Amino acid sequence: GAGVSQSPSNKVTEKGKDVELRCDPISGHTALYWYRQRLGQGLEFLIYFQGNSAPDKSGLPSDRFSAERTGESVSTLTIQRTQQEDSAVYLCASSPWGQGTRQPQHFGDGTRLSIL
Amino acid sequence: KQEVTQIPAALSVPEGENLVLNCSFTDSAIYNLQWFRQDPGKGLTSLLLIQSSQREQTSGRLNASLDKSSGRSTLYIAASQPGDSATYLCAVRGAPGAGSYQLTFGKGTKLSVIP
Numbered sequence: 249g250a251g252v253s254q255s256p257s258n259k260v261t262e263k264g265k266d267v268e269l270r271c272d273p274i275s276g277h278t279a280l281y282w283y284r285q286r287l288g289q290g291l292e293f294l295i296y297f298q299g300n301s302a303p304d305k306s307g308l309p310s311d312r313f314s315a316e317r318t319g320e321s322v323s324t325l326t327i328q329r330t331q332q333e334d335s336a337v338y339l340c341a342s343s344p345w346g347q348g349t350r351q352p353q354h355f356g357d358g359t360r361l362s363i364l
Numbered sequence: 365k366q367e368v369t370q371i372p373a374a375l376s377v378p379e380g381e382n383l384v385l386n387c388s389f390t391d392s393a394i395y396n397l398q399w400f401r402q403d404p405g406k407g408l409t410s411l412l413l414i415q416s417s418q419r420e421q422t423s424g425r426l427n428a429s430l431d432k433s434s435g436r437s438t439l440y441i442a443a444s445q446p447g448d449s450a451t452y453l454c455a456v457r458g459a460p461g462a463g464s465y466q467l468t469f470g471k472g473t474k475l476s477v478i479p
Binding site for chain 2: 289
């Protein structure tokens with residue numbers, strides 16, 4: 249498949265545990281985004297990676313959230329000491345750079361995270 | 365802060381009808397606007413992307429318009445089919461500057477097309 253791949257598709261964990269979510273962008277896409285979609289809410293921007301530039305972390309809701317990306321490949325989003333309000337679908341998107349922000353973002357199917 | 369509103373929140377129509385979904389945004393300084401479709405349990409599928417300099421984009425039975433000055437976009441679906449049933453999301457990207465790569469999303473319109 250040539251699309252954005254996210255794993256796991258579903259994750260259920262106990263409050264207080266750490267979780268790690270993975271995103272494989274489309275090959276050749278230099279820009280990678282993480283969003284969160286809570287029930288009944290619109291998508292919220294979390295973090296943005298562009299090539300080797302410093303990521304924009306301005307959307308991360310707390311210091312329990314962090315993300316990494318190696319070069320232009322896989323990204324992981326880590327949530328430490330999970331809370332029930334972290335329950336949401338976490339969506340990853342990628343886009344080519346090319347003409348910069350003129351490119352559409354392509355989304356994965358998301359990871360549905362449930363905190364018990 | 366940009367805010368995106370989609371009306372109606374839900375819409376049910378009989379098969380074959382033409383329909384219009386509405387999106388409004390508060391800050392007209394946008395770079396582009398994108399319409400997505402989201403099926404239950406799935407990610408977002410990009411339908412149409414309209415750059416700020418454009419007025420409309422068409423793809424098959426879909427037509428999206430953009431009136432940047434008034435902060436509005438519409439998604440027109442012709443001859444609706446049951447397979448069009450999904451949630452439709454509108455998202456805007458801010459003008460060049462801080463955060464311009466971020467998309468600000470509306471909460472979506474849930475469309476049901478009844479056979």
